[in-house]
Amino acid sequence: GAGVSQSPRYKVAKRGQDVALRCDPISGHVSLFWYQQALGQGPEFLTYFQNEAQLDKSGLPSDRFFAERPEGSVSTLKIQRTQQEDSAVYLCASSLFGTTDTQYFGPGTRLTVL
Amino acid sequence: EDQVTQSPEALRLQEGESSSLNCSYTVSGLRGLFWYRQDPGKGPEFLFTLYSAGEEKEKERLKATLTKKESFLHITAPKPEDSATYLCAAQGGSEKLVFGKGTKLTVNP
Numbered sequence: 488g489a490g491v492s493q494s495p496r497y498k499v500a501k502r503g504q505d506v507a508l509r510c511d512p513i514s515g516h517v518s519l520f521w522y523q524q525a526l527g528q529g530p531e532f533l534t535y536f537q538n539e540a541q542l543d544k545s546g547l548p549s550d551r552f553f554a555e556r557p558e559g560s561v562s563t564l565k566i567q568r569t570q571q572e573d574s575a576v577y578l579c580a581s582s583l584f585g586t587t588d589t590q591y592f593g594p595g596t597r598l599t600v601l
Numbered sequence: 602e603d604q605v606t607q608s609p610e611a612l613r614l615q616e617g618e619s620s621s622l623n624c625s626y627t628v629s630g631l632r633g634l635f636w637y638r639q640d641p642g643k644g645p646e647f648l649f650t651l652y653s654a655g656e657e658k659e660k661e662r663l664k665a666t667l668t669k670k671e672s673f674l675h676i677t678a679p680k681p682e683d684s685a686t687y688l689c690a691a692q693g694g695s696e697k698l699v700f701g702k703g704t705k706l707t708v709n710p
Contacts, residue, residue, distance in 0.1 A: 491644070520698075529605075529688055529700030530645065543697070578644055586696040587632055592644035 489513065491593035493579050499599045500569045508564045508596045512581030519562050520590060521554055522578040530578050536562060537585065569600045603628040603693050607701035614679055614708050622674040622704045628693030634672045635690040635698065636665050645688055648674075679708045 492511045500506050512519050518537050522530035523546075532546040538559035547554070551570075556562040566573055576595040582588035604627045614620055626634065633652055637645035649658045651667040658665050662683065664675040674687055686705045690698040 527702070529690070529702050530698075531700070532697045535697075546697070580644075587692065589635075589647055589650060590698065591647060592637075594642075594644045 491579055491581055491591055493577075493593040493596050495596060496594065497597050497599075499601065501601055502570060503568050505565065505567045506569055506598065508566075508577050508598070510562045510564070510579030510593060512560065512562070512579070513591060515583070516581035516591075517559075517584050518582045518586065518588070518590075519556060520580040520582075521562070521564050522580065523548075524576040524578055524595070526575075533564070533577075535586065566598075569598075571600050574598055574600045603691065603695065603697075603699045605689055605691050605699050605701040607687075607689050607704050609704060610702065611705045612707070614676075614706070616680055616708055616710050617678045619675070619677045619679070621676070622687055622689075622706070624672040624674070624689030624691075624701055625670060626672070626689075626691040626699075627670075628691045628699065630694040632692045632694070632696070634667055635692070636672070636674055637688040637690065639686045639688055639703065648687075676706070679706075681708045681710050684708045 521533040524530045534544040536556040551567045553565045578595045580590040580592045582590045606625045608623045636648040639645045649665040654669045686703040688703045690700045
Protein backbone atom coordinates (compact mmCIF):
# COMPACT_ATOMS: atom_id res chain seq x y z
CA GLY A 488 0.00 0.00 0.00
CA ALA A 489 0.98 3.63 -0.31
CA GLY A 490 3.20 5.10 2.34
CA VAL A 491 3.49 8.66 3.58
CA SER A 492 4.09 11.10 0.75
CA GLN A 493 5.44 14.63 0.91
CA SER A 494 5.64 17.43 -1.61
CA PRO A 495 7.58 19.14 -2.89
CA ARG A 496 10.66 16.95 -2.38
CA TYR A 497 12.93 19.98 -2.77
CA LYS A 498 12.22 23.65 -2.18
CA VAL A 499 14.52 26.61 -2.61
CA ALA A 500 13.34 29.88 -1.14
CA LYS A 501 14.81 33.33 -0.88
CA ARG A 502 15.12 34.69 2.63
CA GLY A 503 11.87 36.34 3.61
CA GLN A 504 9.62 34.23 1.37
CA ASP A 505 6.79 32.12 2.72
CA VAL A 506 6.75 28.36 1.99
CA ALA A 507 4.16 25.59 2.36
CA LEU A 508 5.08 21.93 2.71
CA ARG A 509 2.50 19.20 2.21
CA CYS A 510 2.13 15.79 3.83
CA ASP A 511 -0.22 12.97 2.80
CA PRO A 512 -0.31 10.38 5.58
CA ILE A 513 -1.04 6.68 5.22
CA SER A 514 -4.77 6.29 4.61
CA GLY A 515 -6.67 5.77 7.86
CA HIS A 516 -3.84 6.91 10.13
CA VAL A 517 -5.19 9.06 12.92
CA SER A 518 -1.99 10.72 14.10
CA LEU A 519 0.40 12.89 12.13
CA PHE A 520 3.75 14.32 13.18
CA TRP A 521 6.18 16.88 11.76
CA TYR A 522 9.93 16.77 12.42
CA GLN A 523 12.87 18.94 11.40
CA GLN A 524 16.18 17.24 10.56
CA ALA A 525 19.30 19.35 10.24
CA LEU A 526 22.30 17.98 8.37
CA GLY A 527 24.06 15.26 10.37
CA GLN A 528 21.45 15.34 13.15
CA GLY A 529 18.54 13.20 14.17
CA PRO A 530 14.95 14.36 13.56
CA GLU A 531 13.57 16.86 16.08
CA PHE A 532 9.88 16.97 16.96
CA LEU A 533 7.91 19.98 15.80
CA THR A 534 4.21 19.26 16.23
CA TYR A 535 1.57 16.52 16.46
CA PHE A 536 -2.03 16.12 15.31
CA GLN A 537 -4.66 13.62 16.27
CA ASN A 538 -7.25 13.83 13.51
CA GLU A 539 -7.70 17.56 12.95
CA ALA A 540 -6.71 18.57 16.48
CA GLN A 541 -3.21 19.90 17.04
CA LEU A 542 -2.40 18.39 20.44
CA ASP A 543 1.23 19.43 20.80
CA LYS A 544 3.08 22.25 19.06
CA SER A 545 5.81 22.67 21.63
CA GLY A 546 8.60 21.94 19.13
CA LEU A 547 7.76 24.72 16.68
CA PRO A 548 10.83 26.99 16.83
CA SER A 549 9.04 30.31 16.39
CA ASP A 550 5.69 31.87 15.58
CA ARG A 551 6.78 31.90 11.93
CA PHE A 552 6.00 28.18 11.85
CA PHE A 553 2.40 27.11 11.52
CA ALA A 554 0.85 23.69 10.84
CA GLU A 555 -2.69 22.63 10.04
CA ARG A 556 -4.68 19.50 9.26
CA PRO A 557 -8.19 20.85 8.66
CA GLU A 558 -9.94 17.62 7.61
CA GLY A 559 -7.88 15.19 9.63
CA SER A 560 -5.96 13.85 6.66
CA VAL A 561 -3.55 15.99 4.60
CA SER A 562 -1.40 18.38 6.61
CA THR A 563 0.49 21.52 5.63
CA LEU A 564 3.47 23.02 7.42
CA LYS A 565 3.84 26.70 6.63
CA ILE A 566 6.91 28.78 7.33
CA GLN A 567 6.57 32.53 7.04
CA ARG A 568 9.41 34.95 6.31
CA THR A 569 11.94 32.14 5.93
CA GLN A 570 15.41 32.54 7.42
CA GLN A 571 18.64 30.74 6.55
CA GLU A 572 18.47 28.76 9.79
CA ASP A 573 15.22 27.22 8.56
CA SER A 574 17.20 25.24 5.96
CA ALA A 575 16.70 21.57 6.84
CA VAL A 576 14.80 18.45 5.83
CA TYR A 577 11.21 18.49 7.06
CA LEU A 578 9.88 15.02 7.75
CA CYS A 579 6.29 13.97 8.18
CA ALA A 580 5.23 10.76 9.93
CA SER A 581 1.90 9.10 10.62
CA SER A 582 0.71 6.43 13.01
CA LEU A 583 -2.44 4.35 13.11
CA PHE A 584 -3.70 5.63 16.43
CA GLY A 585 -1.79 7.60 19.02
CA THR A 586 1.71 8.60 19.93
CA THR A 587 2.71 5.15 21.20
CA ASP A 588 2.05 3.46 17.87
CA THR A 589 4.82 3.01 15.32
CA GLN A 590 5.46 6.15 13.32
CA TYR A 591 6.02 5.71 9.58
CA PHE A 592 7.96 8.44 7.86
CA GLY A 593 7.71 10.08 4.49
CA PRO A 594 10.74 10.90 2.31
CA GLY A 595 10.96 14.48 3.55
CA THR A 596 11.13 17.91 1.93
CA ARG A 597 14.57 19.47 1.71
CA LEU A 598 14.23 23.22 2.23
CA THR A 599 17.11 25.49 1.28
CA VAL A 600 16.82 29.18 2.15
CA LEU A 601 19.21 31.43 0.28
CA GLU B 602 15.17 16.67 29.94
CA ASP B 603 14.90 13.52 27.81
CA GLN B 604 18.15 12.69 26.05
CA VAL B 605 19.43 10.03 23.62
CA THR B 606 23.10 9.52 22.79
CA GLN B 607 24.34 7.18 20.09
CA SER B 608 27.83 5.80 19.63
CA PRO B 609 29.93 5.55 17.65
CA GLU B 610 29.07 8.41 15.28
CA ALA B 611 30.47 6.39 12.37
CA LEU B 612 31.49 2.77 11.97
CA ARG B 613 33.27 1.06 9.10
CA LEU B 614 33.08 -2.73 8.86
CA GLN B 615 34.25 -5.32 6.40
CA GLU B 616 31.56 -7.56 4.96
CA GLY B 617 30.95 -10.34 7.46
CA GLU B 618 32.50 -8.46 10.41
CA SER B 619 29.90 -8.40 13.21
CA SER B 620 29.57 -5.42 15.56
CA SER B 621 27.16 -3.47 17.80
CA LEU B 622 25.78 0.05 17.86
CA ASN B 623 24.99 1.69 21.19
CA CYS B 624 22.09 3.92 22.22
CA SER B 625 22.11 5.42 25.73
CA TYR B 626 18.93 7.09 26.88
CA THR B 627 17.71 9.23 29.74
CA VAL B 628 13.93 9.55 29.73
CA SER B 629 11.34 9.70 32.45
CA GLY B 630 9.03 6.71 32.22
CA LEU B 631 10.20 4.94 29.09
CA ARG B 632 7.23 3.97 26.91
CA GLY B 633 9.23 2.64 23.99
CA LEU B 634 12.68 2.52 22.40
CA PHE B 635 12.66 2.66 18.59
CA TRP B 636 15.28 1.81 15.98
CA TYR B 637 15.10 3.23 12.46
CA ARG B 638 17.30 2.93 9.41
CA GLN B 639 17.81 5.99 7.19
CA ASP B 640 19.32 5.88 3.71
CA PRO B 641 20.66 9.08 2.10
CA GLY B 642 17.88 11.30 0.79
CA LYS B 643 15.15 9.17 2.34
CA GLY B 644 13.01 9.21 5.44
CA PRO B 645 13.66 6.91 8.42
CA GLU B 646 12.48 3.32 7.92
CA PHE B 647 11.10 1.54 10.99
CA LEU B 648 13.03 -1.47 12.27
CA PHE B 649 12.10 -2.33 15.89
CA THR B 650 10.26 -1.20 19.01
CA LEU B 651 11.37 -2.41 22.45
CA TYR B 652 9.25 -1.76 25.52
CA SER B 653 10.95 -3.25 28.57
CA ALA B 654 14.40 -4.18 29.85
CA GLY B 655 15.44 -7.64 28.74
CA GLU B 656 13.39 -7.55 25.57
CA GLU B 657 15.05 -8.61 22.30
CA LYS B 658 13.87 -8.46 18.69
CA GLU B 659 15.45 -9.84 15.53
CA LYS B 660 15.12 -9.21 11.83
CA GLU B 661 17.48 -10.86 9.36
CA ARG B 662 21.02 -9.82 10.39
CA LEU B 663 19.84 -7.31 13.01
CA LYS B 664 19.06 -7.88 16.67
CA ALA B 665 17.99 -5.15 19.08
CA THR B 666 18.27 -5.47 22.85
CA LEU B 667 17.22 -3.21 25.73
CA THR B 668 18.46 -2.57 29.26
CA LYS B 669 17.30 0.06 31.74
CA LYS B 670 19.81 2.58 30.39
CA GLU B 671 20.88 1.40 26.95
CA SER B 672 19.85 -0.32 23.78
CA PHE B 673 22.13 -2.18 21.41
CA LEU B 674 21.71 -2.94 17.75
CA HIS B 675 23.77 -6.01 16.93
CA ILE B 676 24.66 -6.60 13.29
CA THR B 677 25.74 -10.13 12.45
CA ALA B 678 27.76 -10.82 9.30
CA PRO B 679 26.79 -7.50 7.68
CA LYS B 680 26.52 -7.01 3.93
CA PRO B 681 27.18 -3.82 1.92
CA GLU B 682 23.42 -3.26 1.62
CA ASP B 683 23.30 -2.80 5.40
CA SER B 684 25.17 0.48 4.94
CA ALA B 685 22.97 3.30 6.24
CA THR B 686 22.53 5.62 9.20
CA TYR B 687 20.85 3.89 12.14
CA LEU B 688 18.73 6.11 14.37
CA CYS B 689 17.59 5.37 17.89
CA ALA B 690 14.63 7.18 19.48
CA ALA B 691 13.17 7.03 22.98
CA GLN B 692 9.64 7.87 24.00
CA GLY B 693 9.00 8.87 27.58
CA GLY B 694 6.19 10.47 29.50
CA SER B 695 6.01 13.44 27.16
CA GLU B 696 5.08 10.97 24.39
CA LYS B 697 7.41 12.71 21.94
CA LEU B 698 10.05 10.69 20.13
CA VAL B 699 13.51 11.98 21.07
CA PHE B 700 16.10 10.91 18.52
CA GLY B 701 19.84 10.48 18.78
CA LYS B 702 22.15 11.81 16.10
CA GLY B 703 22.54 8.38 14.55
CA THR B 704 25.39 6.03 13.70
CA LYS B 705 26.54 6.02 10.10
CA LEU B 706 27.43 2.44 9.18
CA THR B 707 29.54 1.62 6.12
CA VAL B 708 30.05 -2.02 5.18
CA ASN B 709 32.81 -2.58 2.66
CA PRO B 710 32.71 -5.60 0.31
